[in-house]
Amino acid sequence: MTRVSASTRHDPVVRRMEVKQTYDTWPDGRVEPVTEVWEVICPQCGDDGRPLGALRVPDRPDLRKLRGPYREQEIAIAMAQAHVAEQSHRPDT
Ligand SMILES: [Zn+2]
Numbered sequence: 608m609t610r611v612s613a614s615t616r617h618d619p620v621v622r623r624m625e626v627k628q629t630y631d632t633w634p635d636g637r638v639e640p641v642t643e644v645w646e647v648i649c650p651q652c653g654d655d656g657r658p659l660g661a662l663r664v665p666d667r668p669d670l671r672k673l674r675g676p677y678r679e680q681e682i683a684i685a686m687a688q689a690h691v692a693e694q695s696h697r698p699d700t
Pocket of ligand 1: 617618650651652690694
């Protein structure tokens with residue numbers, strides 16, 4: 608697991624998922640192997656790390672969107688960082 612930020616209120620975790628699908632077809636018809644899949648979990652948003660289908664907060668499309676999955680760790684980290692930046696701009700409630 609990779610901690611993206613330790614100092615803000617939202618502290619998403621980038622986690623490598625089990626690869627279930629070994630090949631993926633691209634829009635142009637290419638078939639490429641899937642070697643890694645990553646997801647982003649934000650506990651501060653209420654994500655407890657369960658599989659996406661078993662989330663306690665099924666009515667949170669934003670959480671599901673943040674989860675991914677992403678094909679590359681860099682993309683997942685970028686999404687996590689964008690989430691942190693987005694949340695830190697919100698006023699305190
Ligand atoms: Zn969050």
